[in-house]
Amino acid sequence: MPVPKGATLDPARTREAILESATALLYERGLDGIGVAELCAAVGASKETLYRHFGSKDGLIEAVLENRSRRVLAWIADAAASAGAAPKARLTAVFRALATWYAAPGFRGCAIVNAAAQRHTSPATPIAARHLAGYLDLFTDIARATGVPEPEALGRQFLVLLQGATVVADHLAAPEAADTALSAALTLLEAAREPRP
Amino acid sequence: MPVPKGATLDPARTREAILESATALLYERGLDGIGVAELCAAVGASKETLYRHFGSKDGLIEAVLENRSRRVLAWIADAAASAGAAPKARLTAVFRALATWYAAPGFRGCAIVNAAAQRHTSPATPIAARHLAGYLDLFTDIARATGVPEPEALGRQFLVLLQGATVVADHLAAPEAADTALSAALTLLEAAREPRP
DNA sequence: GTGAGATCGAACCGCTCGGTTCCATCATGG
DNA sequence: CCATGATGGAACCGAGCGGTTCGATCTCAC
Numbered sequence: 001m002p003v004p005k006g007a008t009l010d011p012a013r014t015r016e017a018i019l020e021s022a023t024a025l026l027y028e029r030g031l032d033g034i035g036v037a038e039l040c041a042a043v044g045a046s047k048e049t050l051y052r053h054f055g056s057k058d059g060l061i062e063a064v065l066e067n068r069s070r071r072v073l074a075w076i077a078d079a080a081a082s083a084g085a086a087p088k089a090r091l092t093a094v095f096r097a098l099a100t101w102y103a104a105p106g107f108r109g110c111a112i113v114n115a116a117a118q119r120h121t122s123p124a125t126p127i128a129a130r131h132l133a134g135y136l137d138l139f140t141d142i143a144r145a146t147g148v149p150e151p152e153a154l155g156r157q158f159l160v161l162l163q164g165a166t167v168v169a170d171h172l173a174a175p176e177a178a179d180t181a182l183s184a185a186l187t188l189l190e191a192a193r194e195p196r197p
Numbered sequence: 198m199p200v201p202k203g204a205t206l207d208p209a210r211t212r213e214a215i216l217e218s219a220t221a222l223l224y225e226r227g228l229d230g231i232g233v234a235e236l237c238a239a240v241g242a243s244k245e246t247l248y249r250h251f252g253s254k255d256g257l258i259e260a261v262l263e264n265r266s267r268r269v270l271a272w273i274a275d276a277a278a279s280a281g282a283a284p285k286a287r288l289t290a291v292f293r294a295l296a297t298w299y300a301a302p303g304f305r306g307c308a309i310v311n312a313a314a315q316r317h318t319s320p321a322t323p324i325a326a327r328h329l330a331g332y333l334d335l336f337t338d339i340a341r342a343t344g345v346p347e348p349e350a351l352g353r354q355f356l357v358l359l360q361g362a363t364v365v366a367d368h369l370a371a372p373e374a375a376d377t378a379l380s381a382a383l384t385l386l387e388a389a390r391e392p393r394p
Numbered sequence: 395g396t397g398a399g400a401t402c403g404a405a406c407c408g409c410t411c412g413g414t415t416c417c418a419t420c421a422t423g424g
Numbered sequence: 425c426c427a428t429g430a431t432g433g434a435a436c437c438g439a440g441c442g443g444t445t446c447g448a449t450c451t452c453a454c
């Protein structure tokens with residue numbers, strides 16, 4: 001039966017629902033690990049609906065990744081912001097947030113980085129680049145707030161720690177990689193603040 | 198024509214040739230980005246030959262990843278070993294080697310980590326875990342040689358830096374991530390050697 | 395109340411996938 | 425010198441792929 005009897009017809013909400021469901025499934029199965037048909041079945045939408053909203057599977061993937069990137073960056077930025085102004089507190093908040101993510105059931109690494117590993121082409125690659133750049137902005141801000149001579153260099157070190165912790169937490173099934181990265185980050189911050197002779 | 202006229206019939210060598218060619222193609226195209234047929238055509242072997250040697254595409258992938266892991270770990274270990282006994286020199290040698298890798302044309306991140314990102318199942322996942330454990334052994338050795346109180350913790354920090362640098366170098370197209378990681382590693386080593394009050 | 399549009403369900407398309415099989419051909423070891 | 429077996433080439437298989445189309449049905453804005 002086309003259009004269930006008591007359904008609420010709202011294209012924007014439909015689109016959002018597909019996006020939500022597809023985000024989870026593409027993350028846990030991989031971009032090539034699930035087909036459009038199964039995706040539609042799980043979402044509860046028809047192929048026609050999906051294609052009208054996203055044009056193609058690649059279009060859906062692009063929307064999913066863009067959406068995910070925005071949300072993750074906002075989540076991390078919020079965690080940092082709600083920790084106050086002190087650089088150490090902000091850093092700690094970021095890696096504590098990551099720790100809960102790494103320990104969450106179903107954690108499979110960063111969806112955007114994973115996607116770029118699967119399809120080393122547009123649109124995944126540029127989205128991944130922007131995603132990392134977003135992290136870098138945040139970390140550079142934190143580094144700048146410490147007044148160290150080269151905040152950009154320190155920010156890049158933080159970014160490397162975040163990405164490395166995500167990979168290690170995933171493939172070694174070691175959520176405590178967040179603590180490893182945090183203690184390293186704090187040490188680097190101290191060292192940058194008071195360089196050794 | 199089955200079996201070319203002047204061919205040298207050597208199953209072991211044939212297997213090696215397929216492995217070599219498949220390693221490169223699966224790396225640059227992704228595990229699902231190339232089919233068995235095209236793989237065979239590029240290798241110059243028939244499907245029957247490929248399937249006799251590896252049983253299935255998954256069997257081929259497993260052999261490729263296992264082989265790659267062994268070679269990469271040996272390459273990094275050699276770089277460290279040929280730098281002498283001094284921890285700082287060994288660390289520096291490792292990240293210098295990584296720098297040349299990151300800058301090499303066709304660099305696409307770590308093949309094993311990428312594979313595990315694409316297929317979060319056996320055999321990719323356990324191979325990735327062993328791969329990271331291999332790095333960890335090397336780094337823990339280096340950390341132990343410095344006489345710091347907790348060499349395991351320092352080794353884990355080095356591992357996080359390596360993995361993070363690889364991801365950043367790939368998706369930000371920034372080979373200099375190796376330098377970022379190296380300077381971080383050296384700072385962490387110093388700090389672990391002479392803890393601050 | 396009516397028309398526009400959203401949606402479902404299903405059938406359908408051409409293609410490619412991983413995998414199997416058969417056969418002619420040739421090198422090689424005994 | 426002969427039997428074994430490695431190989432290439434091609435045909436073939438069923439399944440699933442991404443994507444399209446159609447018609448029936450229902451909601452909703454006007």
